[in-house]
Amino acid sequence: MRFLTLLWINLTRRTSRTVLTSGGIAVAVATAVTLLGIAEDFRRSAIQALSARSVEILVVEDGIANTMDSELDRAIAEHIATVPGVADISPGLIEMIDFTVDDEVIPVLVNGWLPGTFLFNDMSFVAGGPFTSDERPAVLLGDTLAESIGKGVGDTVRIQREAFEVVGIYENASSFESGGMILPLTQLQRAMVRGNYVTGFSLRVDHSSGETDMIERVCDRLNSLTDENGELLRLKAGTPAQLVNAAVFMKIAQGMAWLTSMIAVGVGMLGMLNTMLMAVVERTKEISVLRAVGWKRSRVVSMILGECMMLSVGGALVGIAAAVTLVRWLSTLPLADRLLTGEIAPTILLTGLGLSVVVALIGGAYPALRAAQLRPAQGISHE
Amino acid sequence: MSSATAAAELIRVKNVRKTYPDGNVVAVDGVDLTIEPGEYVAIMGPSGSGKSSLLNLLGTLDRPDSGEIYFNGENVTAMPDTDALRAHKIGFVFQSFLLLPTLTSLQNVQIPMFEGRLSAGQRERKAEELLHAVGIQHRAHHRPAQLSVGERQRVAIARALANDPVVLLADEPTGNLDSRSGAAVLDLFDHLHRDRGLTLIIVTHSDEVGQRAERLIRITDGRIVDDHRVQENEK
Ligand SMILES: Nc1ncnc2c1ncn2[C@@H]1O[C@H](COP(=O)(O)OP(=O)(O)OP(=O)(O)O)[C@@H](O)[C@H]1O
Ligand SMILES: [Mg+2]
Numbered sequence: 001m002r003f004l005t006l007l008w009i010n011l012t013r014r015t016s017r018t019v020l021t022s023g024g025i026a027v028a029v030a031t032a033v034t035l036l037g038i039a040e041d042f043r044r045s046a047i048q049a050l051s052a053r054s055v056e057i058l059v060v061e062d063g064i065a066n067t068m069d070s071e072l073d074r075a076i077a078e079h080i081a082t083v084p085g086v087a088d089i090s091p092g093l094i095e096m097i098d099f100t101v102d103d104e105v106i107p108v109l110v111n112g113w114l115p116g117t118f119l120f121n122d123m124s125f126v127a128g129g130p131f132t133s134d135e136r137p138a139v140l141l142g143d144t145l146a147e148s149i150g151k152g153v154g155d156t157v158r159i160q161r162e163a164f165e166v167v168g169i170y171e172n173a174s175s176f177e178s179g180g181m182i183l184p185l186t187q188l189q190r191a192m193v194r195g196n197y198v199t200g201f202s203l204r205v206d207h208s209s210g211e212t213d214m215i216e217r218v219c220d221r222l223n224s225l226t227d228e229n230g231e232l233l234r235l236k237a238g239t240p241a242q243l244v245n246a247a248v249f250m251k252i253a254q255g256m257a258w259l260t261s262m263i264a265v266g267v268g269m270l271g272m273l274n275t276m277l278m279a280v281v282e283r284t285k286e287i288s289v290l291r292a293v294g295w296k297r298s299r300v301v302s303m304i305l306g307e308c309m310m311l312s313v314g315g316a317l318v319g320i321a322a323a324v325t326l327v328r329w330l331s332t333l334p335l336a337d338r339l340l341t342g343e344i345a346p347t348i349l350l351t352g353l354g355l356s357v358v359v360a361l362i363g364g365a366y367p368a369l370r371a372a373q374l375r376p377a378q379g380i381s382h383e
Numbered sequence: 384m385s386s387a388t389a390a391a392e393l394i395r396v397k398n399v400r401k402t403y404p405d406g407n408v409v410a411v412d413g414v415d416l417t418i419e420p421g422e423y424v425a426i427m428g429p430s431g432s433g434k435s436s437l438l439n440l441l442g443t444l445d446r447p448d449s450g451e452i453y454f455n456g457e458n459v460t461a462m463p464d465t466d467a468l469r470a471h472k473i474g475f476v477f478q479s480f481l482l483l484p485t486l487t488s489l490q491n492v493q494i495p496m497f498e499g500r501l502s503a504g505q506r507e508r509k510a511e512e513l514l515h516a517v518g519i520q521h522r523a524h525h526r527p528a529q530l531s532v533g534e535r536q537r538v539a540i541a542r543a544l545a546n547d548p549v550v551l552l553a554d555e556p557t558g559n560l561d562s563r564s565g566a567a568v569l570d571l572f573d574h575l576h577r578d579r580g581l582t583l584i585i586v587t588h589s590d591e592v593g594q595r596a597e598r599l600i601r602i603t604d605g606r607i608v609d610d611h612r613v614q615e616n617e618k
Contacts, residue, residue: 001489001490001493001503001506001507002503003497005490006486006490006497009485009486009490010485013485285481286483286484289477289481289483290494291466292442292444292469292475292477292481293469293470293475293494293495293542293545294466294467294468294469294470294471294473294495294498294546295466295470295494295495295497295498296464296466296467296470296498297464297466299497299498375445376443376444376445376469377439377444377445380439380444380477380481
């Protein structure tokens with residue numbers, strides 16, 4: 001007989017309790033994996049969206065909590081251009097606009113770009129093409145948005161009471177892009193009464209020097225960039241991934257996901273503690289017998305923790321399978337279209353498994369110690 | 384203690400006392416005792432005289448309040464852990480068997496072997512051999528509840544032998560058996576003693592067991608009142 005066989009026999013003798021405890025952990029792990037998976041998926045989509053157009057560095061205003069609130073004078077581009085290593089600059093304004101579709105208000109991400117910048121380089125259009133003038137009121141729609149508002153090339157879209165002609169429909173794997181729209185920068189500035197302000201600048205770096213840490217160096221220079229009077233421009237430069245990871249809404253999303261997961265896992269852990277404590281109390285006599293026939297304390301601990309581990313990891317595997325199925329299904333809903341890839345990152349799946357191991361070790365520690373303290377004579381005298 | 388006597392003794396009990404806190408019972412009251420390797424000892428006495436208490440002390444299942452117990456010359460009362468001793472040197476047959484209810488006979492016999500070095504397959508084979516040796520191989524895949532009392536007793540003996548102990552302690556091994564099963568168990572003990580050279584210490588109420596043993600110890604009120612070799616004509 002293997003040790004594992006013994007653990008299995010011990011667990012299967014009280015089937016309903018085993019299934020319920022394991023089920024509790026399955027629910028906890030499913031919750032954690034789903035929430036953390038979605039948050040991570042969201043983060044990756046955001047990074048992907050920002051990195052898609054070979055943007056290497058994003059420059060925004062320093063010292064503000066929400067990147068979306070960043071406001072920089074477009075003229076700063078001239079200072080940035082002087083920084084050694086900067087190859088290409090593209091200013092951008094990002095706005096959130098409420099759009100009414102079938103009486104439902106949906107927030108839409110609107111980008112203001114200058115025509116002809118490198119941002120358009122690897123954009124693919126399903127209809128029409130990019131705008132060429134900063135002066136004409138034109139708009140590019142992401143295909144998901146175009147579909148949900150039922151607009152095509154040649155139609156007009158109203159933004160803040162102004163009419164814009166749809167000149168192109170683009171597609172993009174990222175939901176941030178495909179659910180949004182792009183306007184000529186000056187047009188968006190005028191519509192939103194933003195003067196000559198932009199949210200930030202997208203940069204490409206000159207790698208011809210062959211130095212490997214070029215991006216880092218350029219970022220350092222940008223962060224300490226000053227104007228002609230020697231005043232700090234207060235810029236925050238970073239890679240798209242760095243900016244996304246530092247973004248407040250990302251941190252909130254991830255914090256919420258972790259908090260909820262921890263509550264679920266804590267409840268699962270209490271279930272484990274309760275079940276195993278009951279098991280140890282019920283099996284007092286048997287455990288004493290194991291000690292009487294020579295089992296070391298550590299072997300008793302291994303047995304109890306082993307049972308916890310089987311319960312917990314077994315539950316976690318079911319929970320992970322459920323989470324994968326759930327997220328896949330969620331991603332097919334129109335609401336989540338391209339906001340989710342439907343794939344949970346492998347690191348998150350491993351996190352789920354890791355959580356179940358932690359649940360087993362923490363939830364099982366006290367029962368295991370209780371069991372180890374039973375003396376051999378306890379079950380033998382006075383029967 | 385000279386080394387010559389140390390070599391000749393397996394267990395030495397020096398002035399051991401055991402009381403139970405509830406009721407202030409003195410179960411073992413200043414016992415001195417030496418057991419040599421290969422002896423067949425019967426411990427007899429009235430109910431409540433402290434036989435089980437003494438056997439539990441000899442088997443290191445319990446600790447004395449005072450006094451010392453030596454096993455192979457080593458002071459076990461001073462050892463922090465006696466698990467290894469119980470696992471490898473001592474086989475214990477409990478009064479009510481104490482088999483694990485969810486395990487089959489074959490699995491029950493393997494339980495002590497987890498403290499040994501055998502592989503899962505070797506454990507299984509050895510357990511089969513032991514069940515065969517106690518004549519119960521045909522009930523290998525039954526659980527205790529499906530066995531007769533005599534059959535359970537044999538499984539318990541097979542388990543006690545799992546790690547080839549040097550001494551077998553048995554608390555009333557025939558107490559729950561009818562005379563025929565009882566005699567069969569005693570035949571088994573005779574065989575283990577004669578052919579394997581196993582030291583046997585048996586607590587019993589039965590005169591028959593007392594007569595089969597080589598040495599008889601009588602206890603009353605936690606004290607040894609008689610300790611003598613059983614004469615051939617007594618047997
Ligand atoms: N765990 C215990 N707690 C309190 N008192 C105990 C305990 N175990 C035994 N005793 C008491 O110690 C005394 C000796 O008990 P013990 O079981 O050793 O006797 P025994 O000779 O084995 O009796 P029997 O022949 O009935 O099995 C008895 O008075 C008993 O009530
Ligand atoms: Mg007794």
